Amino acid sequence: MSRILIVIPAFNEMKKLPGVIAGIRASIPDAEILVVNDGSADGTAEVARKLGALVVSLPWNMGYGVAIQTGYKYALSNRYDWLVQIDADGQHDPRDILTLLEPVTSGACDFVIGSRFLGTESYRPPLVRRIGMRLFSKLLRLLTGKHVTDSTSGFQAFNAEVFTFLTGDYFPCDYPDADLLLLLSRAGFRITERPVRMYASSDGRSMHGGLKPVYYIFKMLLSIGVTLLRVTPMRPGGKR
């Protein structure tokens, strides 16, 4: 039987987590939910456990990228077939999980990104972020030939081959997005997008504040550049 794992990386989200988990259960009751507790100081892990989710707690806060990679490692060692990653703060709509999974479970694709820009535009991020996203979209299109509208979306679904590949040390743990897509594309994985609904984080907290956007752009450009310079490990049976 095909097993699906829904990975929710969470840092101090004890308030929003119940809503997200309830939404996921309503959409896809057969899937198992894994909450990766990224060094939360509030009761995130306890709340998750009480709601019947699987919980893996990182010993200290290591960031979004490390948390989701921990989810991939869990999926690999517990032999899941498909993986969906969704944010813990309610930005992603769990009702779109099945939309995201469809191209992967049907075998049409290896990796699906949930794009907020296809279909109904439910939430527009601030201007600076939009400019950054457009820039990397264009760059990605140039480098991979693939048209990606939402490269920073953390709402993704993929198959076991992809998450196995991503457990390696070449997974960009800082801000995995455009450079990750480039890496997957070069390794021969088939990537597609599906429209999803996203909502602004209701308490206005952002992962990106202060000097972080500057570092983000620098890091992305450097990461994309070196990804092009490296020899990418190939997926078995993949074509370049």
Next chain:
Amino acid sequence: MTANQKIFALIVCVVVFLMTIELVRRRRLREEYSVLWLSTSLLMFVLVLQYNWLESLTRFIGAVLPTTTLFLSALLFLLLIVVQFSIKLSQISSQLKNLGQENALLRAELEKMTCRETEAE
């Protein structure tokens, strides 16, 4: 270089060299980090003693004073040692990340097993 300058430079080189050896002996400094300290202090010591070599090097790099060459060498050494640290730090960060993840996954496994045991009782 005046005699005073030479003597001072030689003393500094000897002190750095011996201190480094002592730190390694006491296991306070790993051998891999002592390489640059030892080779730089040795090199500067030799250059001061073989003064004509220092003069040739000075002309070669386009400097005027031999003391400039020594200063530049010290700066270059600091640069190299910082690069060595950056590389080592990157490696350690990566290892630490993997270790943290392993820790989390093992702990979850353990909790699962403990739960199963208590259920079986």
